[in-house]
Amino acid sequence: MTVTSDMLRTCPADLGAADRETLADCIDRCLDCFQACSACADACLAQDTVTELRACIRACLDCADICDATARILSRHTGYGVDTARDVLAACAAACEACAGQCARHERRHGHCAVCAEACRRCAQACRTLLDALR
Amino acid sequence: MTVTSDMLRTCPADLGAADRETLADCIDRCLDCFQACSACADACLAQDTVTELRACIRACLDCADICDATARILSRHTGYGVDTARDVLAACAAACEACAGQCARHERRHGHCAVCAEACRRCAQACRTLLDALR
């Protein structure tokens, strides 16, 4: 049981098409990915090879910002704006896949890129699962 | 001259397909809309008729979060992730149009909804103009 699933369990608004577990999992994966990408951008910046990691840092910072916005939007259920949720989920899944691709290039060399790539993949998958449920 | 256009003028990275003025205008419209939506959600909450304004508050908070992420992502040019920029611009334009629609319902009664609806329309337009330039 996470704080997210506790909050959903006590939420007075109708959650619409999405079941609680799918929604809670997607929010938690966005928060994990938001943290991993914020930390991975910084860890890449600390490497000697930072000049080769610029595209990775950029992808991490963009992905963190979209995961942040997605977690915020998915945490609201009142006056449900399902079109906005769908748009942002699609953008988030794509940004996570792009970032996973960047991090995967360096994951043998940099442990933080391996952890971040996995967090991105799991977040992308959770976004796609929720997108399917909202269709 | 805004701070945004000064920053773009001194930016060492290649801006790609977008011209400086179009890009600076889009970032500034996102920042305006981020502020207007944050303030409008709060102003709606202070109204006696708050129960009728729930969908408007929800739309404003969602729009603020997407504008925030869009302004951050458009402010980066290194290792340019143009696909991510396009996805987020499309999501932002749609969220702004949805929020403008909600605010327009109350704009005769509530001055803050009139100001916010106009900020949303201008931001949606700037996002669509930049999207066209990036295609």
Place this chain on the structure above:
Amino acid sequence: MTVTSDMLRTCPADLGAADRETLADCIDRCLDCFQACSACADACLAQDTVTELRACIRACLDCADICDATARILSRHTGYGVDTARDVLAACAAACEACAGQCARHERRHGHCAVCAEACRRCAQACRTLLDALR
């Protein structure tokens, strides 16, 4: 093992005075509290008694924003700005305590306020523990 502790384990930068576990716990409590406060503001908005919950909604939204910024700042370790971390931890602890106080007033009536108050208290405690470690 959370994603946060995995990221810290693989971080190349020196973490300074804070030990890994204390730091990871504080970041995770900030993320939990960010989610709980975002969701609780929305859940309060959905209640019939929303006009009595305005101060609670305001406190939740402020607390969410500070927790968001604190999680981001604590996830960076390169070029360590310990003064900024301390200032934001102190502001975050105080905002969490204020929000816990608001939510506690309604926690018998609204399950989401009970969950949120507890997330705020745990985050405030984690911020104070990390603040002590950074002194």
Place this chain on the structure above:
Amino acid sequence: MTVTSDMLRTCPADLGAADRETLADCIDRCLDCFQACSACADACLAQDTVTELRACIRACLDCADICDATARILSRHTGYGVDTARDVLAACAAACEACAGQCARHERRHGHCAVCAEACRRCAQACRTLLDALR
């Protein structure tokens, strides 16, 4: 007349001790500084001398996050949490001064650091002015 001052003019809530112009100016300076710091972190990352600019990038990213949270919190007036506003204004002013100090070291060499340092100084000043008004 900015969007921010238009929103404040139409706000139904009592603004408390702060006069409209001081508050609007502080919000607008936070938005300018949020943008300048986001862009400056990225511009520093694009420089050949990026390894010498790590502390500057870190300071810019932290400052951007605090300015973002401060702009959001100052845009709310309902159920006014003046203690939270004061804490975050103090943290924001200090982060802006720290970032101005970092950027000033490189401002002859990098135009973006000169623009960013000036945006930070103006934001710090606006935060201090508003802090004085709220005491």
